[in-house]
Amino acid sequence: MKNICIIPARGGSKRIPRKNIKDFLGKPIIAYSIEAALKSGIFDEVMVSTDDEEIASIARQYGASIPFMRSDETANDFATTADVINEVLIEYERGGKTFETVTCIYSTAPFVTSDRIAEAFGKLNDTVDSVFTMVQYSYPPQRALHEVNGMVTMLHPKYRLSRSQDLEPIYHDAGQFYISTVQSFRKANGFWGENTAGIILSELEVQDLDTPTDWALAEMKYKLKSKQ
DSSP states (O other): OOEEEEEEOOSOOSSSTTGGGOEETTEETHHHHHHHHHHHTOOSEEEEEOSOHHHHHHHHHTTOBOSSOOOGGGSSTTOOHHHHHHHHHHHHHHTTOOOSEEEEEOTTOTTOOHHHHHHHHTTOSSSOOEEEEEEEOSSOGGGOEEEETTEEEESSGGGTTOOGGGSOOOEEEEEEEEEEEHHHHHHHTSSOOSSEEEEEEOGGGOOOOSSHHHHHHHHHHHHHHHHO
């Protein structure tokens, strides 16, 4: 089975400038994704899709390949992850290379590990065609509140007297990595196939990175996790 890992990393990040190569505890944050992918030993190709020469240079330093640069069409603010993945697969096919599975690891995912990647791959079988990471909501969304005409009310009143521990756990996408068969990816035009499984992460393994505060929290979590 031929497996490719694609790490999208365009140069035009807005909220945190140069986010994909910003220092995270001593090295560019993209290095964590590249190193985890390479360490897993699963992939025939670990490539970074970028439109930026500096990002490409740093990615090569950490062992990723950049056989071609990202097109203008997939480097704008409106291109989706699926657009980027499709472009990469097509370019490889033009060069005579095809793959059976495709993995996307985000470039700002310092908590990703080779063990988690291997765990996700272990879930792929005849009945599971895609896998991605998820994390439980820190507070039960069944007990969500909203404001109506200046008054606070429950979004789901039937859960007003329910204890938190009695409610079904609900999860959201952890935004770390996604794995799929190429066939399923193309059929769904994304990583959410007809038969998708999840890898549940702890809150210590997950952190949005959209603001400087997010960044500081991620570094604190990483240090704490390293001590454990």
